Amino acid sequence: MRVEDLETPVPVVELPVMERNLQRMQDYCDRHGIKLRPHIKTHKMPELARRQVELGAVGITCQKLGEAEVMADAGLDDIFISYPLIGAGKAPRLAALAKRVRMRVAVDNDLALDTVAEAAREAGTPIGVVVEFDSGNKRTGVETVEEALALAKRIAATENLRFDGLMTYPTSAETARFVAEARPRFAAEGLEIPMVTGGGSPGAMRVHEVAPIDEMRVGTYIYNDRAMLGAGAARLEDVAMVVHATVISRPAEGRAILDCGSKTLSSDLVAPEVGPGYGLLVDYPDAVITRVNEEHGTVDVSRCAVKPAIGERVRIIPNHTCVVTNLHDRVVFARDGEVVEQRPVAARGRTT
């Protein structure tokens, strides 16, 4: 079956492009002596996580326990949860995971550390802990070396916890500054920083110029998307995931309606300087998806010299590929336009 014969809307991943993306990132990491620990958020599929490990990744990164559980069930055996685990149900689940695979968890506060300590006690087996610091993202992560040190000391002093180092996202100049400040301060307290793990696909291939990291967590590079194009981190031919859609209405001269909206593309935007709208129409670069409802994409085609017709199939590069994955139970994989298989997104919707 050809991709053109699939019912739309449907996200399709071109395997040769994906393979090239995977290999390129592994090569980059190998060249610079950086360990690659891909984030599964983008594909949410054990088969692809295994492929990443096969190519040289040291393990994988998950955001939630539910994702780690799916991956551990599928045989992935070295998992980092880059997320503070807080809540009564978390410690038992982490303990159960730690009993069967090598686990590492990020913390940026004492309550999150309590969870890991409790899990390690329950599991009776070591769990690695890294301390997250903020390097400009202003999300999670301690803001001072002082706070990082206090957490690291507590980790080092807790039975079955192993201080694995520092984590941040993204990798920035501030990453380098923070680590440079932290090393002597940690050393003065008798603590070595075994490793620094950084992340983020857009800047991934430049990290060797930015900050000395030992491990890299990246997700989006496997498929790429419009945000990656906008960051100059991917070219059109590097985009592996494309949404195929159909024009279902042309109610006015300048307006086309697609059969995909926020249930397919999400309502994520890209930075204004990258461009307007909810995705990039590959064949109509002058068109703008000005609005998405759940099942409708409203496209302003007034600036297109040739305009898409009703019934025409169009290809859309999503603004953000990870969220497209999460919206779908299955993703189609193709080779040069020939459908190879439809794979379930096994770790889809695992929010806890």
Place this chain on the structure above:
Amino acid sequence: MRVEDLETPVPVVELPVMERNLQRMQDYCDRHGIKLRPHIKTHKMPELARRQVELGAVGITCQKLGEAEVMADAGLDDIFISYPLIGAGKAPRLAALAKRVRMRVAVDNDLALDTVAEAAREAGTPIGVVVEFDSGNKRTGVETVEEALALAKRIAATENLRFDGLMTYPTSAETARFVAEARPRFAAEGLEIPMVTGGGSPGAMRVHEVAPIDEMRVGTYIYNDRAMLGAGAARLEDVAMVVHATVISRPAEGRAILDCGSKTLSSDLVAPEVGPGYGLLVDYPDAVITRVNEEHGTVDVSRCAVKPAIGERVRIIPNHTCVVTNLHDRVVFARDGEVVEQRPVAARGRTT
């Protein structure tokens, strides 16, 4: 089990509130002699569709064939697809549905009508067709009475197609104007307009003052959300679906991080005049969810006199409840905070 004992993030629907919402809308429609045909997009669950029919709905509305298939499998037997069906796979699927349940489909162009005609031929059984017109939404829908008439004439002249009337969304002053213009024009061609179907929860309880419609398609009213609050169409106590989340980090004085982001709340916003951010924190009305990543909600708590602590559970009214439903495999139903059941969102992710 209490709702407080559920792992977060989790969407919870309070059954008594939902029941009240359902009854109120049915009462309104009964009072004004309007047939209610609820849109299942908001709950995507056959059990709730059946409850709506039990309370007096004449049938249901779906957006996609995949949703209609789930509902027909569950015994719903009068289904309207309010969406142009275009693409090679659509006619056979519609035919299969028409053979087992009463079907009606909306069209706004000839190619979409071809699909329904082909399906009716294949099924050998009548399919109702309504013509969609635009009443200000500028999405799908013909823009002139002329176009509507041309489609209606073709429907009336096609074997096994039944012209069921006109459809629009939302119900507006333009709805009334278009219908008033259409009636004599249709009559002059020997065509009666058997019915006008309008839609939209925000203005639902005022339609009798706005336009003479015979049938109402509404979805959001079952749960309500922040957009409904903003439209003045629901009060806080009418919001049945609330997302329970946990504060997992407080890295800076004015910043709290929640364990839910766009994978739970979506990245849908509300109209600027309703308020900023990605949801409403019920217990911290001065807080603003300024950013969502997939698993993080970044909250500006700088204006809160009392600020949420790490580990604290918070309740969020989503901006848009339909998209929250679609993101989750299961939704929890509770009665006065006591968990009654977790129901699968059977028609989740049916985009084709």
